[in-house]
Amino acid sequence: MKDVKMPDFVTYCRNVFVPVTNICRNKCGYCGFKRKPDDEDAHLMHIEEIIPILENGKRAGCTEVLFTFGEYAEEVVEYREWLQDLGYSSTVEYVAELCEIAIKIGLLPHTNAGILDSSRLKILKPLNASLGLMLETTAKLDAPDMAHNDCVGKDPALRLDAIKAAGKLKIPFTTGILVGIGETLDDRINSLQSIANIHERYGHIQEVIIQNFMPKPNTPMSKHKPPAKQEMVQAVLLARDILPEDVTVQVAPNLIDPYLLVQSGASDLGGISPTTIDWINPEAEWPSVSNLQKMVKSVQLRERLPIYPQYIKKGWYGNGVKELVEKLADGDGYRKT
Numbered sequence: 001m002k003d004v005k006m007p008d009f010v011t012y013c014r015n016v017f018v019p020v021t022n023i024c025r026n027k028c029g030y031c032g033f034k035r036k037p038d039d040e041d042a043h044l045m046h047i048e049e050i051i052p053i054l055e056n057g058k059r060a061g062c063t064e065v066l067f068t069f070g071e072y073a074e075e076v077v078e079y080r081e082w083l084q085d086l087g088y089s090s091t092v093e094y095v096a097e098l099c100e101i102a103i104k105i106g107l108l109p110h111t112n113a114g115i116l117d118s119s120r121l122k123i124l125k126p127l128n129a130s131l132g133l134m135l136e137t138t139a140k141l142d143a144p145d146m147a148h149n150d151c152v153g154k155d156p157a158l159r160l161d162a163i164k165a166a167g168k169l170k171i172p173f174t175t176g177i178l179v180g181i182g183e184t185l186d187d188r189i190n191s192l193q194s195i196a197n198i199h200e201r202y203g204h205i206q207e208v209i210i211q212n213f214m215p216k217p218n219t220p221m222s223k224h225k226p227p228a229k230q231e232m233v234q235a236v237l238l239a240r241d242i243l244p245e246d247v248t249v250q251v252a253p254n255l256i257d258p259y260l261l262v263q264s265g266a267s268d269l270g271g272i273s274p275t276t277i278d279w280i281n282p283e284a285e286w287p288s289v290s291n292l293q294k295m296v297k298s299v300q301l302r303e304r305l306p307i308y309p310q311y312i313k314k315g316w317y318g319n320g321v322k323e324l325v326e327k328l329a330d331g332d333g334y335r336k337t
């Protein structure tokens with residue numbers, strides 16, 4: 001393994017989290033986010049609900065809006081009807097509109113809408129600072145009682161193809177692995193190696209999240225143990241060893257104490273929000289920026305945008321976000337103070 005040195009600084013991004021819909025075609029065993037259409041809290045958020053959230057985030061100094069979805073909710077009949085009632089024929093058409101609104105308000109969109117094919121990526125590229133899709137794992141965990149049983153979208157080959165498609169289009173991209181969902185150590189190594197191979201070919205992976213599985217109540221995996229801290233340290237060390245130097249390793253400071261992981265090679269703490277909760281892990285509160293600083297002790301914090309400096313320098317952003325990226329970035333490509 002390569003030697004790990006403490007980073008000079010660790011980065012984070014101030015964001016607003018908008019869970020546009022919690023309808024999803026998959027049935028991940030660990031998911032506490034997805035709802036069925038007839039559940040009381042199933043939703044497709046309306047523009048009128050979203051605008052005040054964006055404005056509030058802007059006032060609180062955020063630069064990013066994270067738009068999150070269940071995957072291909074259009075496969076669910078009721079969702080298609082909700083979308084049509086709003087006047088849209090597809091999720092991507094709706095997201096594009098939301099991105100335009102966010103940009104006008106002054107936030108840079110980062111959309112995480114599950115697997116997207118090339119034609120959908122082409123629509124979203126000009127309107128997003130970056131896009132994201134967790135690989136999670138290259139292991140096939142689709143047998144009964146496994147994490148990805150009955151999850152057509154969790155076929156690793158489909159997810160790797162979607163990440164490659166974004167690379168072909170030169171879209172700055174966030175991906176990651178989910179640690180502790182039933183995969184083996186070899187699976188983790190293979191997942192990281194697959195991401196590294198894609199980045200070596202297309203050069204578009206800006207960050208890889210090493211995320212610890214957290215059991216959620218009322219899910220099939222509610223009794224499944226989360227990974228031990230030492231397992232997470234090992235995963236971060238592996239990531240830093242396998243991934244190319246220009247790919248940042250990110251950990252989530254609301255899910256795990258980040259200091260040990262920063263000592264192991266993580267150098268980004270992801271998006272934290274002063275105004276919205278983590279809708280995927282609602283039990284895990286975001287730390288404030290001052291608490292984040294305490295968590296990483298003497299390591300400096302530096303705020304970044306949802307597009308990393310190297311991609312700003314390369315001009316890998318679309319016309320829709322150009323003006324805003326250039327307004328918010330400093331000369332080094334971090335957030336202007």
Ligand code: SF4
Binds near residue numbers: 032071
């Ligand atoms: S794809 Fe995401 S939203 Fe859908 S069931 Fe899996 S974890 Fe939940």
